[in-house]
Amino acid sequence: MRFFFREYTDIDSSIIVKNHVHKTGSIIEQQRAVFLDRDGVINVNHGYVHDQENFEFIDGIFEVARAAHASGYKLVVITNQSGIGRGYYSEKQFNQLTTWMCGKFSKAGAPIEKVYFSPFHPTEGYGAYRKDDDSRKPRPGMILQAQREMNLNLESSILIGDNLSDIQAGIAAGVGQNILFVKKQPLKLSGQYYKAITNLREVLPFMDSR
């Protein structure tokens, strides 16, 4: 028993030393993310977009995504897709479009790490899709799942959405910077917990490289 204890202590202290050595390096640091809503941030929201023909990329999105990637942020898409639950299109169609979309980001030098989607709707979904699910924004489920799966530091992460429900989800999850992308900036729209922008490129100063 004593031998085991000593061995264990040695191993334990070596881990502590190791952690100390790498504390300021990138090895054990948590990752940061830029969370992107899809409809209204990545593509123009024409309403329940589910094919390439109607997928119109928003001006500046690749520039912002490339800058985020270059600064070490993981790109994570979080999108409500109640169109699936409402029966307007299938998960398969959504996945095909997502694969195509992610290909465009990769080619632009801004690979998307993961795409989270919530197909549910509390009253309009059919079958198993009729559910008041934690994943559906304004709830923070998708963000918290991403945090767990990628060990993200939410406090130093950024969220970009075009609806207040995006911002609410970000705040509820503890995302440090929540940015509301709107067509026209009404007075006093930027509050204590979020900033409003009218051009995606206005996000660039919020990113720091380290």
Ligand SMILES: [Mg+2]
């Ligand atoms: Mg949106």
